[in-house]
């Protein structure tokens with residue numbers, strides 16, 4: 001293997017190393033996910049996990065792909081947005097590899113990386129991105145030199161909402177996949193299920209979304225004695241429909257005909273189906289990358305790093321501080 005870009009992801013629960021070659025061919029990442037024993041993710045505990053496993057994980061990554069330091073042309077890392085202590089672990093690893101291997105460093109915007117890996121994996125060109133992850137929920141589209149946020153959650157990310165609901169039911173992190181399984185079981189076992197379900201708040205405000213109200217209401221519905229599977233199904237239907245509605249309006253406003261899903265919640269089959277139906281009805285097309293490229297992964301960081309380096313951007317040591325509150329539209333898009 002020669003001439004690759006290494007990418008390091010560490011914005012939240014996942015520490016991940018991945019790479020692309022100079023043509024942008026993507027390879028699977030090597031990842032370690034922090035799973036709290038109880039409660040949500042404590043940033044310091046997640047960061048401690050990342051620093052503890054980093055050495056072993058990097059070694060395994062290099063061995064699995066038969067990479068040597070001489071193969072690596074540059075190192076990219078998630079500069080933000082994310083949890084400060086977690087970001088600092090990835091940035092420290094990137095800085096020290098850049099220094100000791102004498103290769104360029106490039107700090108990348110995590111949200112933009114989801115878009116670029118999606119574009120490179122699916123072949124879509126100028127999509128509206130529905131970015132649905134643990135910490136983020138945004139509807140994004142490129143206008144001139146920026147990816148603009150056209151709508152976003154005003155409170156918690158949709159994945160975080162699903163995880164919190166699941167945790168209250170005793171389902172461990174990540175809760176999204178188990179909610180999907182329970183919801184699918186409800187429709188499979190219940191004749192006329194699509195006409196049933198519990199009523200929940202629908203969190204659309206203009207182009208923005210909210211999820212804390214639906215979380216509280218869904219928890220109350222289970223306390224009221226409604227079957228968990230029925231509440232899971234209703235939770236998905238309401239929250240996914242809200243996201244797809246905003247994405248549709250973004251497509252209508254921008255005139256774009258492609259919808260790209262990204263983020264961990266984009267693994268969900270029902271969300272994919274809803275997106276497909278919406279796009280089909282308006283003559284558009286929906287896309288999503290394979291699961292390992294939907295969830296947080298080092299490969300997407302490498303891919304955005306590659307595009308930035310190719311268009312002449314690298315990050316000096318003095319500009320390599322992490323940026324926990326970095327916005328999607330802060331990054332100037334210098335590549336095609």
Ligand code: AMP
Nearest residue numbers: 133134159174175176263264265268296
């Ligand atoms: P990310 O933050 O992008 O790494 O994605 C993690 C989030 O994706 C967590 O909140 C998970 O619960 C959620 N997730 C993963 N798989 C699924 C799924 N099949 N359905 C719904 N949510 C999911």
Ligand code: MG
Nearest residue numbers: 133263295296
């Ligand atoms: Mg993410």
